[in-house]
Amino acid sequence: MEPFIVSARKYRPKTFKDVVGQDTITNTLSNAIDNNHLAQALLFCGPRGVGKTTCARILAKKINEDGVEQNEQDFAFNIFELDAASNNSVDDIRSLIDQVRIPPQVGKYKVYIIDEVHMLSQSAFNAFLKTLEEPPKHAIFILATTEKHKIIPTILSRCQIFDFKRITVKDAANYLKYIAEEQGIEAEDDALHIIAQKADGAMRDALSIFDRVVSFAGKKLTRKAVSENLKVLDYDTYFETTELILNNAIPQLLVLLDETLSLGFDGHHFINGLATHFRDLIVCQNQETLQLLEVGEEAQKKYGEQAKKASKEFLLKALDLVNQCDLNYKSSRNQRLLVELTLMKLASLTFTEEKKKPEAIIPASYYRGQIFQKAKSFSVTEEINTPSEVAPKLEETTEKLDKDKPAVEKKMADVESYKKVELKNLPKRVSGLSISSLKTKKEHEVTKTDQNSTKTLLENPFDEVQLRQHWDDYVEKIEKDGQKILASSLQIDVPKLKENHAIWIELPNSTMKKEVEREQGMLLNHLRKELKNDKIHLVITVNEVLTKKFAFTPQEKYEKLKEKNPAIELLRKEFDLDL
Numbered sequence: 001m002e003p004f005i006v007s008a009r010k011y012r013p014k015t016f017k018d019v020v021g022q023d024t025i026t027n028t029l030s031n032a033i034d035n036n037h038l039a040q041a042l043l044f045c046g047p048r049g050v051g052k053t054t055c056a057r058i059l060a061k062k063i064n065e066d067g068v069e070q071n072e073q074d075f076a077f078n079i080f081e082l083d084a085a086s087n088n089s090v091d092d093i094r095s096l097i098d099q100v101r102i103p104p105q106v107g108k109y110k111v112y113i114i115d116e117v118h119m120l121s122q123s124a125f126n127a128f129l130k131t132l133e134e135p136p137k138h139a140i141f142i143l144a145t146t147e148k149h150k151i152i153p154t155i156l157s158r159c160q161i162f163d164f165k166r167i168t169v170k171d172a173a174n175y176l177k178y179i180a181e182e183q184g185i186e187a188e189d190d191a192l193h194i195i196a197q198k199a200d201g202a203m204r205d206a207l208s209i210f211d212r213v214v215s216f217a218g219k220k221l222t223r224k225a226v227s228e229n230l231k232v233l234d235y236d237t238y239f240e241t242t243e244l245i246l247n248n249a250i251p252q253l254l255v256l257l258d259e260t261l262s263l264g265f266d267g268h269h270f271i272n273g274l275a276t277h278f279r280d281l282i283v284c285q286n287q288e289t290l291q292l293l294e295v296g297e298e299a300q301k302k303y304g305e306q307a308k309k310a311s312k313e314f315l316l317k318a319l320d321l322v323n324q325c326d327l328n329y330k331s332s333r334n335q336r337l338l339v340e341l342t343l344m345k346l347a348s349l350t351f352t353e354e355k356k357k358p359e360a361i362i363p364a365s366y367y368r369g370q371i372f373q374k375a376k377s378f379s380v381t382e383e384i385n386t387p388s389e390v391a392p393k394l395e396e397t398t399e400k401l402d403k404d405k406p407a408v409e410k411k412m413a414d415v416e417s418y419k420k421v422e423l424k425n426l427p428k429r430v431s432g433l434s435i436s437s438l439k440t441k442k443e444h445e446v447t448k449t450d451q452n453s454t455k456t457l458l459e460n461p462f463d464e465v466q467l468r469q470h471w472d473d474y475v476e477k478i479e480k481d482g483q484k485i486l487a488s489s490l491q492i493d494v495p496k497l498k499e500n501h502a503i504w505i506e507l508p509n510s511t512m513k514k515e516v517e518r519e520q521g522m523l524l525n526h527l528r529k530e531l532k533n534d535k536i537h538l539v540i541t542v543n544e545v546l547t548k549k550f551a552f553t554p555q556e557k558y559e560k561l562k563e564k565n566p567a568i569e570l571l572r573k574e575f576d577l578d579l
Contacts (some may be wrong), residue, residue: 046164049202166201
């Protein structure tokens with residue numbers, strides 16, 4: 001049996017024109033060679049399998065060509081490839097630096113290709129810096145990496161950087177079609193698109209998958225064979241799923257999910273594929289975004305037909321539901337139930353969409369009833385026993401209504417104006433659960449008391465002794481009722497009697513003042529009743545200096561105690577006590 005050469009090696013590009021999907025970079029390198037404008041340190045970075053090492057080899061060969069046909073092996077002595085993953089020490093770099101000094105025997109340049117350069121150690125990078133910045137005229141360094149962010153900035157600043165992009169599905173499918181024709185393999189476009197999508201932008205992966213599928217299916221590649229071999233859910237499954245969703249067929253949806261899971265696919269894979277399908281349907285609904293659909297021509301027609309059946313609102317809601325399922329899948333304890341519930345919600349979207357409610361139609365019976373009602377008010381209706389009597393009576397009623405129409409309109413205008421006046425005079429309504437309602441309630445009680453007392457106002461004389469006695473009685477009463485904060489606030493200052501029956505108290509801060517003002521209604525009612533004087537009112541002032549009396553430091557407390565009992569100082573010194 002002859003040894004098999006994989007397609008990734010057999011069809012490795014030999015010129016820049018053969019490189020797939022990197023036209024910008026290959027054109028730049030070709031022009032740099034032709035114009036003698038090539039840097040001595042190049043950095044090729046990008047994902048795996050996109051042509052970094054291939055372009056480095058093509059470049060190394062091309063810069064040594066002088067227009068004369070020579071054996072490719074002649075340049076082998078001028079190309080040095082180093083795998084930095086296994087040669088990442090300082091000694092490996094020093095050995096490389098020693099080789100750089102020797103000029104080439106064939107050709108003009110020595111090319112050093114260092115693959116996976118991000119694997120070099122920190123010390124190896126530092127040892128390489130000087131040579132990379134000022135290499136000999138005959139040396140060119142090409143560094144390749146998949147992780148540019150791991151390379152130290154001092155290396156990046158010494159290199160000309162080329163960012164390789166992922167191979168598009170279209171470019172990869174076209175190249176696979178070329179290879180299939182070269183090998184005499186009949187392949188469907190949709191099958192090649194599935195392989196390109198599975199490769200995820202890596203041409204080497206696409207060629208490896210192609211070889212594997214050819215080994216499975218032989219000389220004829222079909223979409224079904226590729227999907228079966230790669231364990232990829234065929235898009236026919238998602239077309240059928242979407243049709244069932246649009247038709248609100250929940251039982252059939254659950255059966256289809258069960259059949260899909262029985263093939264070895266998990267629910268997460270199914271729900272992610274459904275999200276991609278909905279996204280592709282949205283893309284198909286606009287000609288400007290149609291180019292974002294990376295499928296074959298036959299599949300593109302199917303997407304276009306189904307996109308016409310689904311509204312954009314439905315697809316957006318469906319994408320939101322599917323995305324929520326994707327986010328919650330790993331944390332769910334019953335993952336299958338989560339997917340089934342999502343499918344049932346999707347199938348209910350079109351079923352539960354609210355239709356615009358028609359405008360309310362007032363039945364004719366309403367107007368007929370209104371006519372009889374108004375006719376009754378004018379005393380023109382009588383009992384109607386036979387249908388023949390209906391028309392004359394209705395005609396008579398209508399004439400009466402038309403005759404008295406101005407009077408009726410005036411009466412209705414008067415009623416409306418009366419309503420406005422009544423509404424204007426109504427008190428402002430306040431929510432029963434708000435703080436404002438409590439305050440309004442207190443104010444209402446005080447106002448009500450004041451209004452009632454205006455009928456028979458009492459104005460008996462009293463002195464401060466009587467005032468303080470009833471004041472203390474009220475404080476004792478509310479303290480027993482549990483209002484200890486208010487009782488404490490009322491005990492801070494002794495009430496003083498001023499002119500015009502005004503009671504003055506002084507509080508240390510505005511918080512206490514607001515508390516007393518909020519509850520002053522009940523206090524005034526008590527004092528007015530006991531002192532038999534309805535003109536009593538409360539005046540509250542704030543004096544911040546009073547606060548000092550109620551916020552003693554430990555030292556101040558000790559001084560107070562010492563004033564009352566000087567022996568406490570002797571006790572402290574005797575036992576050497578601290579405050």
